Amino acid sequence: MSHRIDYSRFNNVGDSDDDSDSIKNKDIHRGIQKDKQMSIAKHPASNEISTVTRTIQDPNTGRCVFLCNETKIYSWDQNLDEVNLYIPAPPSQQASSFEIRIEPQRLQVGIRGHDRFFIDEETFSKVNTKESSWYLDKDSKEIHIVLIKAHRGQVWDRVLKGINTDEKDGDEQHIIDPFLQQKLRKDLLLERFQEEHRGFDFRDAEFNGSVPDPREFLGGVKYS
Numbered sequence: 288m289s290h291r292i293d294y295s296r297f298n299n300v301g302d303s304d305d306d307s308d309s310i311k312n313k314d315i316h317r318g319i320q321k322d323k324q325m326s327i328a329k330h331p332a333s334n335e336i337s338t339v340t341r342t343i344q345d346p347n348t349g350r351c352v353f354l355c356n357e358t359k360i361y362s363w364d365q366n367l368d369e370v371n372l373y374i375p376a377p378p379s380q381q382a383s384s385f386e387i388r389i390e391p392q393r394l395q396v397g398i399r400g401h402d403r404f405f406i407d408e409e410t411f412s413k414v415n416t417k418e419s420s421w422y423l424d425k426d427s428k429e430i431h432i433v434l435i436k437a438h439r440g441q442v443w444d445r446v447l448k449g450i451n452t453d454e455k456d457g458d459e460q461h462i463i464d465p466f467l468q469q470k471l472r473k474d475l476l477l478e479r480f481q482e483e484h485r486g487f488d489f490r491d492a493e494f495n496g497s498v499p500d501p502r503e504f505l506g507g508v509k510y511s
Contacts, residue, residue, distance in 0.1 A: 342445065342463045344470075351463065351471075353446075363446045365436075365471070367478055367501070370443050372432040374406075382423040385430065389419045391437070394447065396430065408447040413437035440479060440502035442472050475501040 340355045350362040350373070361374045374396065386404075388395040391413055397404035418435035434446070444463055463471075477492055479501050499505075 340449075342467070344467055351445075351467070361446075365443055365475070367440050367475060367482070368436060370411075370434040370436065370446055372434065372446050373427070374430040374432070376423060376428050376430050378428075380423075385423070387421050387430070387432065389414060389416050389421070389432070389434065391416055394432070394434070396432075406447070408449055410434065410447060411443045411445050412441055438502065440475065440507075442475055442501060444468055444471070469498050472498040472501060476504065479504075 338355060339357075340353070342351050342353050344350070345352050345362065348362070348364075350364045352362045353360050359375065361372055363370060363372045365371065372394075377398070380398070384398055386395075386397045386399050392410055394406060394408060394410055394414075395404040396406040413436075415435040415437050419433055421430060421432040423429075424431050436443075473494065476494075476498060477490070480492070481487070
């Protein structure tokens with residue numbers, strides 16, 4: 288059965304005294320793209336709006352930030368080899384309190400003793416589970432999950448799909464706007480150029496038109 292993810296359950300799990308966890312943070316506001324793309328989920332029995340989600344980019348960290356009803360659920364970034372997911376951790380919890388399962392195409396995050404996972408979703412693409420890992424960062428008070436890409440150089444437009452369905456609007460909960468999508472492709476392509484042509488500086492490089500696929504462009508990404 289198709290179902291949307293109920294991110295309201297994070298309200299009590301991700302409580303934090305850190306103001307940076309709220310979209311009310313002024314620096315995050317400045318990073319919102321002009322064409323704010325929202326995805327609205329409605330209650331199946333009515334037209335009442337129950338959930339509004341969107342992804343923006345934090346200008347300070349460069350991370351993508353996934354918001355539900357203007358509350359930060361998690362942030363993430365990526366490079367050629369991996370995707371890093373950062374989840375605000377519940378206060379006073381030790382690493383041993385968490386139950387985190389990284390499967391080839393699914394991620395589950397929860398607290399031991401609870402009757403359900405707080406995240407239980409398909410990943411955007413396939414994960415190398417043997418190389419992936421996670422830890423609790425006590426300084427940032429975040430659960431840091433490292434997902435190693437099974438396909439090196441692949442651009443992940445999002446970390447989690449949010450819903451298991453083939454319906455037309457099935458993935459809307461995690462869609463990012465086209466501008467941010469192009470920026471992610473550019474960042475990975477420049478990282479690849481820098482890796483393959485050491486000694487050159489590509490930081491200010493620009494592309495005309497759409498950015499090519501970093502994994503396939505000019506013969507494809509190399510494996511170390």
